[in-house]
Amino acid sequence: MSGWGRACRAGAVLLLTLAGQAVPAPAATPPAGATVRGSGIVTWAASAQRVGSGADRSYRLIVRVSAGGSDLRVRLSNAYGDRPLTVDAAHAGLQDRGAALRRGSNRPLTFGGARAVTVPAGGAVWSDPIPGRVPAGARLAVSLRTPDARGPATGHEMALTTSYTGRSADTGGDGATGWTLTTGSWWYLDAVSVRPAHPRGGAVVALGDSITDGWGSTPGRDRRWPDDLARRLRATGVGVANAGISGNRVLTGNGGAPSAGQRLERDVLSQPGVRAVILYEGVNDLKAPDGASAADIVAGYREITKRAHAAGLCVVGATVAPFRGWLQWDPVAEAVRRDVNHRVRTDGDLDAVADVDRALRDPRDPERLRPDLDSGDHLHPDDAGMRAIAGAVDLRGLDCRR
Incomplete structure (x- = not known):
């Protein structure tokens, strides 16, 4: 049987923690249309589509990762945008129930060390890694804020999963306060990677x-x-x-x-x-x-x-x-x-x-x-x-x- 067909022993799994040292990330704003490659292995993805129009809004996007691992990263896509997309806050944590997260699991995402990032029209950007481990099969919540988004929005229309939006919701909070609306699509998020164990x-x-x-x-x-x-x-x-x-x-x-x-x-x-x-x-x-x-x-x-x-x-x-x-x-x-x-x-x-x-x-x-x-x-x-x-x-x- 191949190496992929053999089971491995599951190690102790830690939730997203801040222990450890981040590794350098590629430039946060590559030229529009450039191929953007991450590190580790992709553990979740959804192919980019046009999903409507951008707005001043926060999103709490729920996805289920496949493989577990460390150094989680996310890829944001503006593939269908006709102008740069600014994300001024982004976090990743583990879903508890609905829009609420497991207490203490929500961690800020950075891009080249910065909390905000501008994704060029037609482009995509990987975040820096979050040190720590995320379990296989975990429900991950990626929260984004797009304060001045306009024009065509990029995402995936048929998520078959409930995610959450709000005008003034706090992407860094654990609670469900402010996440007043639901969405059946994923917005701007198109991939998650981990470093495999x-x-x-x-x-x-x-x-x-x-x-x-x-x-x-x-x-x-x-x-x-x-x-x-x-x-x-x-x-x-x-x-x-x-x-x-x-x-x-x-x-x-x-x-x-x-x-x-x-x-x-x-x-x-x-x-x-x-x-x-x-x-x-x-x-x-x-x-x-x-x-x-x-x-x-x-x-x-x-x-x-x-x-x-x-x-x-x-x-x-x-x-x-x-x-x-x-x-x-x-x-x-x-x-x-x-x-x-x-x-x-x-x-x-x-x-x-x-x-x-x-x-x-x-x-x-x-x-x-x-x-x-x-x-x-x-x-x-x-x-x-x-x-x-x-x-x-x-x-x-x-x-x-x-």
Whole structure:
């Protein structure tokens, strides 16, 4: 079994403390559009989208980390901004209940030693590390204040998690006072990293569409398939980042989001400590009105695989699940899906295959999802279906030793 498949002994876990020495961080304001790389491994992520307009507001954003570790850092994104974004206060702590945090866990974030940071339009910034340890699977609360934000805001629309906002809320406080509104999106935060405790610690990114984003799973329960994969990997110290965007395609942009290939650098290759990517896309290409051919979709897979291999990553390709019963299903799209899946199963360019089609299809009607794994719309799996997707990933395929 690979190093990623072996369990490690869990060490004593400390909550976010101020003991220890921070390490130097990169410049806080890189040029717009620059690739911004962190350190350690990515333990949580959400792909950047436009989520509305900026405002004078505080945000308390709730995320669940996958791998635990020390020296927690966060990445703020202004990818869709048309002007610089100033964050004049930022803190990270552990959620207790609602907007309230565990007493004494909330710690200030700095950027190049400063409490405030300006993120250039189109850019992103990593914070300095917070010394101390954060537990695997912890619910982290990242609190930000954007006093003069205007124009397009960057975040992730479908968080499936309740976060909190307020006009005058104190980002540095532990209590819920001032956090008067809720939001179902994440704002400006797009990644969290830690320094892993396990010597073989690394990370895997799930690059996908609405199925990876969690549509069909129970909100507030962290039942997306990357969450289930993170639970399978928890004992190994491997981080899991979710790079799913609803409606995403392999070949072309859709709904304002770039294609999988166009966002590969931002959402996968720039994340710290990544060793593998699971590519689970294609259904939106083949069911579109101008549906792509199997050859075109597989060519897109191969281009992504080539670039990921050049960066030293293992690539796990996933077969496309059935979706008969969805409005856009037709026999032509079904034939393309089967052709794509045959090529994925037999393509020697991939390091491993996650046969999601086999895991989810109804054996009595293989053009449909199994009824007990279907959320009801015949395209998106329910919580049990999400577990089945995660279970289709052979953990040995995540460590191909490139």
